[in-house]
Amino acid sequence: MVNFVFSPEWFYGLDSLFDTISIITCLFIALYAHRIYKMARQKKYKMFFYSFLLIGMSFLFKIGTNITIYFQLARTPLLLPIATVIKVGRLYYGGYLLYKLTFLVGIVFLLILSLKTNKRRLNLLLLFFCLVTAHFSHWAFYQFHLVAAAFLFVVVLFFRDNYLKTKSPNALQVAASFTLIMLSQVVFIFMFLTPWLYVTGELLQLGGYIMLLLSCVLVLRK
Amino acid sequence: MRRTKIETIYDILVTIKAEDGRVRPTRLLYKSNLSHNKMMEYLSELMEKGMVYEEEEKGKKYYVITEKGVEFTSEYRRMRNFLGSFGF
Numbered sequence: 001m002v003n004f005v006f007s008p009e010w011f012y013g014l015d016s017l018f019d020t021i022s023i024i025t026c027l028f029i030a031l032y033a034h035r036i037y038k039m040a041r042q043k044k045y046k047m048f049f050y051s052f053l054l055i056g057m058s059f060l061f062k063i064g065t066n067i068t069i070y071f072q073l074a075r076t077p078l079l080l081p082i083a084t085v086i087k088v089g090r091l092y093y094g095g096y097l098l099y100k101l102t103f104l105v106g107i108v109f110l111l112i113l114s115l116k117t118n119k120r121r122l123n124l125l126l127l128f129f130c131l132v133t134a135h136f137s138h139w140a141f142y143q144f145h146l147v148a149a150a151f152l153f154v155v156v157l158f159f160r161d162n163y164l165k166t167k168s169p170n171a172l173q174v175a176a177s178f179t180l181i182m183l184s185q186v187v188f189i190f191m192f193l194t195p196w197l198y199v200t201g202e203l204l205q206l207g208g209y210i211m212l213l214l215s216c217v218l219v220l221r222k
Numbered sequence: 223m224r225r226t227k228i229e230t231i232y233d234i235l236v237t238i239k240a241e242d243g244r245v246r247p248t249r250l251l252y253k254s255n256l257s258h259n260k261m262m263e264y265l266s267e268l269m270e271k272g273m274v275y276e277e278e279e280k281g282k283k284y285y286v287i288t289e290k291g292v293e294f295t296s297e298y299r300r301m302r303n304f305l306g307s308f309g310f
Contacts, residue, residue, distance in 0.1 A: 036301050040228045048310055113310055162309030170307035219303050 006141075008195040011202075012070050018206040019059040025213040026056030032220070047109050054106030058099050065095025097134050100144045104130035107151045114158035145188040152182035173215030180208030230256070232298045234264055235273060235291050244277070244286040 007015055033049035072088050108126045117123070129147070137144035159175035184205035191197040225233065237253040238245045245253075251261055265285060268274040273291035277284050 032304060036305065039298075039301065040226065042226065044310060045305075048305075048308070158309060162307075166306060166309075168307060170303065171309065174307045215307060216304065219307050220300055222300065222303065 006191050006195060006198040007066075008199065011195070011199055013067075015198075015202050016063045016066055018202050019063050021206060021213075022209040023056045023059045023063075025209040025216075026052045026059070028213060029216055030056060032216070044113055047113055051106045051109035051113070054102045054109065058101075058103035058106060061095055061099040061102060065091065065099065068095070093138055096138070100134035100137060101130060104134060104144070104148060104151070107148060107155065110155050111151050114155050142189045142192065145185045145191075149182055149185035149189065152178065152185055156182050170215050170219045173211055173218075177208045177211035177215065180204050180211065184208060228298070230254070230264060231268065232295060234261075234268065235287055235295050238274065238285055238287040239292060239295060244284045247283055247285065250285060 030049050030052035033045055033052060037045040037049055068091055069088055072084065072091075105127060108123075108130055111126070112123055133144055133147045137147075156175065156178045159171070159178050163171040163175045181204075184201045187197050187201035187204060191201060234250065234254050237250055241249065247261075250265075251258060254261055256264070265274060268291070269276065271290070273288055273294055274285050275288060277286055
């Protein structure tokens with residue numbers, strides 16, 4: 001059976017508000033990364049731009065799908081007619097497929113940048129893995145969060161190494177914010193147990209993106 | 223490690239800035255660690271972009287950094303700090 005909503009009722013809409021902050025953070029970084037790419041014309045900065053653009057877009061897909069599903073379910077009686085179930089099911093699959101795919105590909109771009117690999121075949125394999133995960137996690141949502149957490153774990157290790165090398169407070173903030181984002185994915189793996197874990201995951205994620213936004217604003221204000 | 227084009231441009235501009243905003247070609251050649259031809263190539267590009275201009279004083283040639291050149295060095299430093307916090 002597929003669960004359409006993981007959020008507790010009182011949290012409807014608040015999660016979308018939290019995700020909006022994540023979108024702002026990602027678009028802020030993407031825009032600056034694009035500016036860097038325009039200046040330096042290096043491929044890795046283009047990838048940096050696309051990674052945050054895709055992550056930002058993923059939250060847009062998530063918000064769009066969630067809001068539509070919430071309203072669809074709110075308008076219907078307790079026992080859903082079969083036509084509504086099919087409609088919501090299709091919307092859920094399509095919207096969340098786009099969300100999961102853009103999120104994972106965005107993270108994979110960061111992963112490729114952090115691994116400093118230029119192996120086209122490996123990169124293609126990772127992208128194929130994203131597609132497979134995005135599709136098959138429709139029936140077991142935790143798989144998506146498990147893969148996202150694993151990818152993010154490697155990215156976090158890279159940011160941690162960067163902090164240890166540079167000892168810069170900004171590098172520490174970036175590492176800490178991605179640790180929170182990774183932890184949110186770990187918590188999301190178990191959200192089927194209780195809706196409170198969905199709330200906890202959203203709060204961790206919000207904390208991560210706010211910290212990331214602050215660290216970027218601070219470094220650019222200097 | 224080989225410098226990228228943008229890094230070389232930054233180094234040239236910072237060298238001029240550090241020498242009170244204007245520098246003799248020989249000094250720049252020594253400080254920028256480039257061949258004469260390469261340095262002239264970069265300088266003509268910088269002059270074209272309005273970041274540097276050439277002036278003569280008592281028969282001696284100088285390269286002077288402009289406001290736009292100074293702004294570029296600040297922007298590049300900010301950019302480097304931003305990328306540095308991500309390790310890229």
